[in-house]
Amino acid sequence: MKNILISSITAISIASGAAYKLPEQSLKGTALSAANVASCDGADCAYYNPANISFLDANSQFIEAGLTFVHLPKISFKGTYTILTNPPVNATAKTLTENVAIPYLHYVSKAYGNFRYALSVTVPAGLTKRWNTPVQKLTAQEFALKTVMLNPSVAYKINSKFSFAVGANIVYSEGKVYSDGTDVGLPLKREMKGNSTDYGYNLAASLHLDNGLNLAATYRSKIKLSEKGKANLYFGGVGKKYDANVNIYIPATLTLAVSKDIKQWTLEFVYERTLWSSYKTLDFNYNKPLPTILSSFNTKIPKHWKDTNTFRIGTQYRYNDKLTLMAGYSYDQSPVPKEYISYELPDSIAHVFSAGFKYKQNQHLTWGASILYDYKTKRKIYNNTNPIKGEFTKGGALLITSGFEYKF
Amino acid sequence: MKDIVKILIASVAMFIAVGCGGSTDPGALSQEAVKGGKLIANVPANVLKKQLVTDKEINASTTVFGYKAYKIPYKTIDEQNNTVEASGVMVVPTAYNADEETRQKIKAMSKVGFAMVVNCHGTVFSNDEVPSVAIEHSISPKDDKVGVLFSSIFGFVTLQPDYIGYGDSVKHYHPYLLEKSSANSVVDFTKAAIKFAKENNIPLVASKDIYLTGYSQGGYVALAAQKKFEEDGYNLKLNMPMDGPYLLDKIADKVLKLSSIEVPSFMAAVAYSYAKTYPNIDIHNLIQEPYASKLDSLYDGSLNRVEIDKQLTHKVKGDGGLFTNDIADNYAGSNFQSALQQNSVVDFHASKPIKLVHCKTDNVVPFEVAQGAQQAFAGYFNTNVDLIAVEDVIPPKDGTTYNHASCASPAYKITAGIFAQMRAATIGY
Numbered sequence: 118m119k120n121i122l123i124s125s126i127t128a129i130s131i132a133s134g135a136a137y138k139l140p141e142q143s144l145k146g147t148a149l150s151a152a153n154v155a156s157c158d159g160a161d162c163a164y165y166n167p168a169n170i171s172f173l174d175a176n177s178q179f180i181e182a183g184l185t186f187v188h189l190p191k192i193s194f195k196g197t198y199t200i201l202t203n204p205p206v207n208a209t210a211k212t213l214t215e216n217v218a219i220p221y222l223h224y225v226s227k228a229y230g231n232f233r234y235a236l237s238v239t240v241p242a243g244l245t246k247r248w249n250t251p252v253q254k255l256t257a258q259e260f261a262l263k264t265v266m267l268n269p270s271v272a273y274k275i276n277s278k279f280s281f282a283v284g285a286n287i288v289y290s291e292g293k294v295y296s297d298g299t300d301v302g303l304p305l306k307r308e309m310k311g312n313s314t315d316y317g318y319n320l321a322a323s324l325h326l327d328n329g330l331n332l333a334a335t336y337r338s339k340i341k342l343s344e345k346g347k348a349n350l351y352f353g354g355v356g357k358k359y360d361a362n363v364n365i366y367i368p369a370t371l372t373l374a375v376s377k378d379i380k381q382w383t384l385e386f387v388y389e390r391t392l393w394s395s396y397k398t399l400d401f402n403y404n405k406p407l408p409t410i411l412s413s414f415n416t417k418i419p420k421h422w423k424d425t426n427t428f429r430i431g432t433q434y435r436y437n438d439k440l441t442l443m444a445g446y447s448y449d450q451s452p453v454p455k456e457y458i459s460y461e462l463p464d465s466i467a468h469v470f471s472a473g474f475k476y477k478q479n480q481h482l483t484w485g486a487s488i489l490y491d492y493k494t495k496r497k498i499y500n501n502t503n504p505i506k507g508e509f510t511k512g513g514a515l516l517i518t519s520g521f522e523y524k525f
Numbered sequence: 526m527k528d529i530v531k532i533l534i535a536s537v538a539m540f541i542a543v544g545c546g547g548s549t550d551p552g553a554l555s556q557e558a559v560k561g562g563k564l565i566a567n568v569p570a571n572v573l574k575k576q577l578v579t580d581k582e583i584n585a586s587t588t589v590f591g592y593k594a595y596k597i598p599y600k601t602i603d604e605q606n607n608t609v610e611a612s613g614v615m616v617v618p619t620a621y622n623a624d625e626e627t628r629q630k631i632k633a634m635s636k637v638g639f640a641m642v643v644n645c646h647g648t649v650f651s652n653d654e655v656p657s658v659a660i661e662h663s664i665s666p667k668d669d670k671v672g673v674l675f676s677s678i679f680g681f682v683t684l685q686p687d688y689i690g691y692g693d694s695v696k697h698y699h700p701y702l703l704e705k706s707s708a709n710s711v712v713d714f715t716k717a718a719i720k721f722a723k724e725n726n727i728p729l730v731a732s733k734d735i736y737l738t739g740y741s742q743g744g745y746v747a748l749a750a751q752k753k754f755e756e757d758g759y760n761l762k763l764n765m766p767m768d769g770p771y772l773l774d775k776i777a778d779k780v781l782k783l784s785s786i787e788v789p790s791f792m793a794a795v796a797y798s799y800a801k802t803y804p805n806i807d808i809h810n811l812i813q814e815p816y817a818s819k820l821d822s823l824y825d826g827s828l829n830r831v832e833i834d835k836q837l838t839h840k841v842k843g844d845g846g847l848f849t850n851d852i853a854d855n856y857a858g859s860n861f862q863s864a865l866q867q868n869s870v871v872d873f874h875a876s877k878p879i880k881l882v883h884c885k886t887d888n889v890v891p892f893e894v895a896q897g898a899q900q901a902f903a904g905y906f907n908t909n910v911d912l913i914a915v916e917d918v919i920p921p922k923d924g925t926t927y928n929h930a931s932c933a934s935p936a937y938k939i940t941a942g943i944f945a946q947m948r949a950a951t952i953g954y
Contacts, residue, residue: 302569410664
């Protein structure tokens with residue numbers, strides 16, 4: 118079983134959020150395009166807004182588990198690439214398709230006085246880009262980041278309207294970087310793997326007003342993933358082994374949300390500010406100096422990402438006591454400036470459309486399914502400083518989540 | 526609360542199951558397997574050519590072959606007749622990423638087989654500077670201009686022994702300017718390299734033609750090796766020693782009469798290695814304190830020449846000098862002189878041609894040494910030895926002269942050109 122789980126997310130390739138964030142962490146999260154903060158009302162509050170758990174049925178416990186299948190179609194690139202000082206070469210190519218499954222788990226305890234506890238296991242970020250074409254393999258034959266987060270939280274109910282929560286974020290991550298320039302006459306090859314366990318925190322506050330208006334604010338801190346492992350670096354097929362490390366960031370995120378219940382409807386609007394600007398360089402470090410011939414592996418790669426805004430809107434319609442229908446949309450900016458866009462993450466603005474349902478089987482069990490389509494806009498790169506010149510098209514993502522919630 | 530504990534355990538178990546278990550090691554290095562050695566560099570022709578053109582070492586029309594270097598371990602015999610595990614480098618020209626014309630050249634050369642250049646390196650004291658260590662560290666020909674010249678530009682297989690005391694035998698003291706072990710380390714390496722080539726399908730010319738050379742200490746070693754190559758029946762085509770200290774006795778005599786020397790590490794190394802080799806030579810009779818006690822650590826392969834010179838004195842003798850007054854005043858007839866004479870490499874009748882190459886303005890090994898060697902061969906052993914003055918073939922830039930360091934590059938170019946002419950005359954390319 119363990120091997121199945123590991124292999125199921127080994128090739129996580131996620132881009133339903135900007136860059137490498139994955140905001141869809143539950144049945145409703147997928148159905149509502151993650152507009153599930155102020156209005157969340159189940160076990161998945163453990164992830165989206167733990168302050169809201171104070172307002173759940175005090176004598177019940179909640180658990181939700183599920184699986185999200187992710188299909189990432191090929192990203193197309195049409196254009197050229199300039200290798201060092203050589204004339205540009207044709208670099209038209211497509212990534213490989215990715216299909217992966219990502220599990221999640223959320224739990225909310227009974228209330229203990231004004232306190233209540235929650236826990237979630239999620240995959241908050243991830244990335245894999247695999248190219249099998251000569252030019253792209255030079256930098257991004259395979260570029261992967263896999264994460265899993267354990268997120269215990271505790272909420273304190275100040276009064277019947279206001280609650281706040283704090284949580285700890287324990288993130289285990291694995292990184293993998295493979296590149297190979299042999300096919301373009303630069304016989305430099307890299308095989309690198311690393312892992313890390315890192316920590317952060319999250320805060321949440323919720324205000325539930327009598328008129329069905331809910332306000333929420335959440336904050337999740339930046340987590341520096343200090344990937345440490347080994348690197349095999351080659352020139353001309355002759356390799357040397359190094360201890361290596363590189364820092365990658367899961368950015369801090371501030372979320373402000375408002376929801377309103379209107380008869381059978383619930384509407385939610387979310388504004389999310391993601392502080393990607395902490396990602397300034399990608400800097401691989403080694404335990405000993407590299408030979409000059411391998412020095413390109415030791416060069417700091419400028420990133421200079423920008424903070425982004427995301428706007429989410431979600432709606433739920435309670436068709437009857439058993440069936441709830443859901444839909445959502447989000448607009449997600451890309452943090453990657455055109456000067457620094459690269460084959461490992463050809464990110465662009467996303468328009469995300471989603472829908473789903475949940476069905477209350479009985480007083481304990483609710484189940485459902487949801488679907489999300491992430492449409493990535495065309496990204497044109499004709500900046501003088503970027504060796505990539507051309508257009509990235511297609512790509513995006515299709516997510517299907519199936520899950521159940523058990524109340525007991 | 527029990528439920529919370531159960532869920533917590535389940536969640537942690539899931540966290541571990543999902544997250545942990547990934548390797549942090551991409552695995553063993555995947556590179557070409559070779560029998561009896563190790564691939565330590567493999568540079569494509571196009572990359573190397575671009576670098577050489579950029580460095581103005583060649584012009585764009587020069588043919589450049591790829592550069593492939595193997596480290597080869599082998600066994601040799603030291604001065605005490607002990608077996609030593611030593612190492613050396615074989616560089617092979619390749620067609621890797623070469624243009625079509627160059628590929629065709631390599632194909633034709635491979636059909637006939639490659640001739641070998643055996644290059645004996647000059648004096649180095651740091652183990653990091655010897656061929657196998659320097660190339661393996663840099664995985665590039667950056668530190669192997671000789672291998673690039675002979676293999677990538679002139680198309681020879683280049684053999685470069687590290688010598689006893691360096692590379693795989695770094696724990697052994699280096700028998701500096703000692704004839705027997707110097708010759709053994711070269712000839713035994715050549716023998717091992719020929720076997721390696723056969724086992725790894727590297728095409729050598731059927732007649733196993735050997736062109737021998739070396740600069741400075743390497744010039745001395747090349748002459749020492751010639752004697753053994755001839756004794757052992759190898760097909761030595763030509764030997765071109767460059768700027769070597771062939772007349773050890775005379776050089777020592779001259780140095781001991783000076784008041785100061787520019788590079789004390791050379792003569793101190795001679796004294797050290799001879800004292801380690803000959804039981805009748807006591808280092809304290811040659812070198813004064815505090816220097817004598819330092820020599821083990823100075824010559825253990827961890828320091829380079831500049832670092833060693835800083836810990837010695839430039840003053841040759843007298844109070845605070847490097848050498849004792851005893852050896853300075855009584856060199857003639859001493860055990861030290863006798864040992865240096867025993868290690869003369871100009872005391873045999875060479876049946877294979879020798880062309881000495883030397884700079885007239887060499888500041889470390891004077892031109893007179895080469896002239897003396899030529900006379901020694903001619904006068905005493907009836908061997909006709911040519912002497913080529915580097916300046917006569919490649920004059921230095923106006924207003925400059927060659928010193929011992931700057932002489933190496935033109936001397937090697939002259940040598941490579943003559944080797945290539947002779948190869949063309951014998952095997953057709």
